[in-house]
Amino acid sequence: MGKSSIVVQYVYKTFYDSYLPTIEDQYKKIDTIQGEQVEVNILDTSGVDEFIPLRHSWMANKDAIILCYSVEKENYLKEVEKFFQEIAFANQFNAVPIALVANKIDITKHVISREEGEEVARKNGALFFECSAKNNIGIVKIFHELIMKVKAERTKKENELKEKRLQNQLHQQPQNIIPGKKPDAGLCNVCGLECTIF
Numbered sequence: 047m048g049k050s051s052i053v054v055q056y057v058y059k060t061f062y063d064s065y066l067p068t069i070e071d072q073y074k075k076i077d078t079i080q081g082e083q084v085e086v087n088i089l090d091t092s093g094v095d096e097f098i099p100l101r102h103s104w105m106a107n108k109d110a111i112i113l114c115y116s117v118e119k120e121n122y123l124k125e126v127e128k129f130f131q132e133i134a135f136a137n138q139f140n141a142v143p144i145a146l147v148a149n150k151i152d153i154t155k156h157v158i159s160r161e162e163g164e165e166v167a168r169k170n171g172a173l174f175f176e177c178s179a180k181n182n183i184g185i186v187k188i189f190h191e192l193i194m195k196v197k198a199e200r201t202k203k204e205n206e207l208k209e210k211r212l213q214n215q216l217h218q219q220p221q222n223i224i225p226g227k228k229p230d231a232g233l234c235n236v237c238g239l240e241c242t243i244f
């Protein structure tokens with residue numbers, strides 16, 4: 047599919063024509079994205095059926111996942127499509143940012159069209175990219191856009207949490223102060239926390 051070639055092109059700006067089977071390789075790159083330094087840790091995996099027991103750990107607890115297929119054979123997209131369900135299971139149905147990547151667009155005969163890939167990505171809520179690891183087309187964009195998505199979702203979650211905390215604080219503000227009466231403390235039936243009830 048070109049998974050290792052995509053990672054090697056992104057990290058080392060190099061392409062090797064030979065095929066070296068992967069079991070599990072780790073890469074690290076310090077990149078600058080939107081003016082900010084980011085440490086990118088990449089786990090390159092095999093993806094073939096012999097390593098099914100490792101797949102769960104590959105898919106679980108990651109900030110983002112790249113699923114890659116090659117545009118040269120019809121069944122490659124179908125093979126990769128089944129991984130969306132597995133990723134959902136491995137993450138107990140908590141959404142993980144995913145990029146679906148169509149590689150080898152440098153070859154002249156595309157058996158899988160861009161539209162077919164885009165449709166699978168859309169159905170599964172994933173980003174979609176086309177690239178050529180060989181000619182270094184579209185590689186950096188995959189990593190940058192995916193990392194920006196991770197950051198955006200993190201900020202959204204943090205803001206939601208802040209909003210929740212703020213609501214909680216507001217909720218704890220005195221509402222009906224009865225002059226001369228001391229407020230009681232107890233478990234709040236709205237926020238469920240220790241809270242002063244007036």
Ligand SMILES: Nc1nc2c(ncn2[C@@H]2O[C@H](COP(=O)(O)OP(=O)(O)O)[C@@H](O)[C@H]2O)c(=O)[nH]1
Pocket residue numbers: 047048049050051052062063064065066067068149150151152153177178179180181
């Ligand atoms: N033409 C072409 N060949 C590629 C491209 N990316 C990878 N390959 C070749 O496809 C084969 C498999 O690549 P590899 O990165 O090892 O695939 P992996 O098994 O998914 O990690 C190798 O022979 C690569 O040289 C590409 O963008 N274009």
Ligand SMILES: [Mg+2]
Pocket residue numbers: 049050051066067068090091092
């Ligand atoms: Mg590989």
